[in-house]
Each structure stands twice: as C-alpha cells, then as structure tokens.
Amino acid sequence: MRVLFALAPLAFAAACAGSGPAVDGITLAGVDKIVDMTATLNFAPNAVTINSGDTVEFRNISTFTHTVSTVADTQIEAQAVKLPNGADPFDSGEIAPGATFTHTFTTPGTYQYFCEPHVGQGMIGTVIVNP
Ligand SMILES: [Cu+2]
Structure with a gap:
C-alpha cells in the first residue's frame, strides 16, 4: 500500500507528459x-x-488582487499597452489570490499588458507571439 501511494504522483505526471x-x-x-x-x-x-x-495561464500566487489588462482607461495605462495590428484588446477583470486567467494569443506580434491596480508601480508584462 505504501509503495502504491508513493508511485501515484509519478503515474499522474507520466500520463500528462x-x-x-x-x-x-x-x-x-x-x-x-x-x-x-x-x-x-x-x-x-x-x-x-x-x-x-498558444495559451498563457496567468496565476495569482500573491495575496493581492491583480489583473491582466490591455484595455486602457487612463493615460498611464495607455502608455503601458502595446498590441499588434489587428489584435483584439482583452482584460481579465479582477483575479483573486489563488485564481488564474488564461488567454490564447492568435495574432502574432508584441503585446504589452498591465495590472490595473499596480500599473503605477510598474506591473507591466510582455508577450511576444511568433507566427
Ligand atoms: Cu497587480
């Protein structure tokens, strides 16, 4: 029984490889x-x-609420955003601590996105999408 229990995680990882x-x-x-x-x-x-x-999963591993946003409502947000021509803007809304947000990027180019509560502290990220 102890051996089976120890091997279970290995079997799971192998199944998902x-x-x-x-x-x-x-x-x-x-x-x-x-x-x-x-x-x-x-x-x-x-x-x-x-x-x-490809799909990117954004995981909130902190105790703060974050967002993954490319929809700018303020000047500082507008300066943080970059979207390839023809790409649709997206906004996660509030991502609670422990929660995740996924987005699939279908238009190639460089995306720059921000966290709405923390854009003023420089919480900005980049996704480069190859064709
Ligand atoms: Cu944040």
Missing part, C-alpha cells in the same frame, strides 16, 4: 506558458515568447 509546461512537477493540459503574478507586484517571467495559437 507532453501536453504543457511542468509546474511543480505537474503538467497542465492546454497551457503552453505560465506567468505568475507575485506579491512583489511583478509578472514572472516578465516577458514570454510563444507561438501563434
């Missing part, structure tokens, strides 16, 4: 990159490069 990035030894299906929203008001990693059609 090849379907996404490894997070704490576990792979997530349908997710190509993970960006953490941190307690130090950063997106980590700050910049990621993906291919067109």
